[in-house]
Amino acid sequence: EKTGFIFDLDGVIVDTAKYHYLAWKKLANELGFDFTEEQNESFKGVSRRRCLEILLEIGGIEASQEQFDRWLVEKNEDYLAYIAEMDESEILADVPKVLNYLRQLDVPMALGSASKNAVPILEKVKLLPYFKAVVDGTRVTKAKPDPEVFLIAADEIGVAPSSCVVFEDALAGIEAANIAGMTSVGIGSPEILEAADHNFWDFTAISTEFLDNLIRQRNN
Numbered sequence: 085e086k087t088g089f090i091f092d093l094d095g096v097i098v099d100t101a102k103y104h105y106l107a108w109k110k111l112a113n114e115l116g117f118d119f120t121e122e123q124n125e126s127f128k129g130v131s132r133r134r135c136l137e138i139l140l141e142i143g144g145i146e147a148s149q150e151q152f153d154r155w156l157v158e159k160n161e162d163y164l165a166y167i168a169e170m171d172e173s174e175i176l177a178d179v180p181k182v183l184n185y186l187r188q189l190d191v192p193m194a195l196g197s198a199s200k201n202a203v204p205i206l207e208k209v210k211l212l213p214y215f216k217a218v219v220d221g222t223r224v225t226k227a228k229p230d231p232e233v234f235l236i237a238a239d240e241i242g243v244a245p246s247s248c249v250v251f252e253d254a255l256a257g258i259e260a261a262n263i264a265g266m267t268s269v270g271i272g273s274p275e276i277l278e279a280a281d282h283n284f285w286d287f288t289a290i291s292t293e294f295l296d297n298l299i300r301q302r303n304n
């Protein structure tokens with residue numbers, strides 16, 4: 085059985101988690117309350133719509149459907165303004181090194197993200213060609229921690245879920261990978277991502293030996 089690798093996008097491949105945070109914080113401030121980085125943890129891996137619901141709960145704000153939809157658009161426009169000028173410099177450290185290593189071993193790779201902006205972002209940073217499948221927020225109906233996004237990705241790269249490895253910076257994403265029966269690798273705080281099978285602060289700490297071992301383990 086071949087091993088497959090599935091990557092989350094925001095906060096794993098590109099440094100966009102901070103732009104999502106800034107756009108939500110701006111909206112919260114406009115609505116008269118603050119939104120902290122700690123509160124932002126629960127937004128990671130979560131759909132735009134669900135994030136706004138949580139934000140309004142935090143602020144104790146009730147909105148009509150129409151107002152809700154306007155704020156959704158406003159947040160995304162602010163986010164798009166942040167990423168408009170995005171280029172390869174926003175790729176997180178050593179990500180290309182890992183992607184190139186896996187590609188050279190002919191390991192199938194997929195993207196598994198909640199973002200509806202995934203494809204334009206991958207194009208901007210020129211990483212789209214690495215992925216055999218891109219499963220993003222335009223294609224999934226059930227949000228992480230539901231495993232749907234990763235199960236579709238596994239299916240599209242033709243690898244059994246138990247032979248897939250998932251890289252995630254969100255607790256909801258680690259939970260989704262675990263529920264799918266995949267090996268989960270947490271990128272970020274090991275305290276927050278305690279539920280992961282392996283933890284690294286970032287890709288600079290991931291060695292080719294570690295990748296080789298994952299491939300070997302999952303192959304038998």
Ligand code: BG6
Pocket residue numbers: 093094104127128129130131132135160197198199200201202221254
């Ligand atoms: C996830 C982010 O990757 O995508 C979340 O971690 C974000 O914070 C979600 O809300 C949806 O992204 P977008 O680009 O569709 O608003």
Ligand code: MG
Pocket residue numbers: 092093094095096128129252253254
């Ligand atoms: Mg993420």
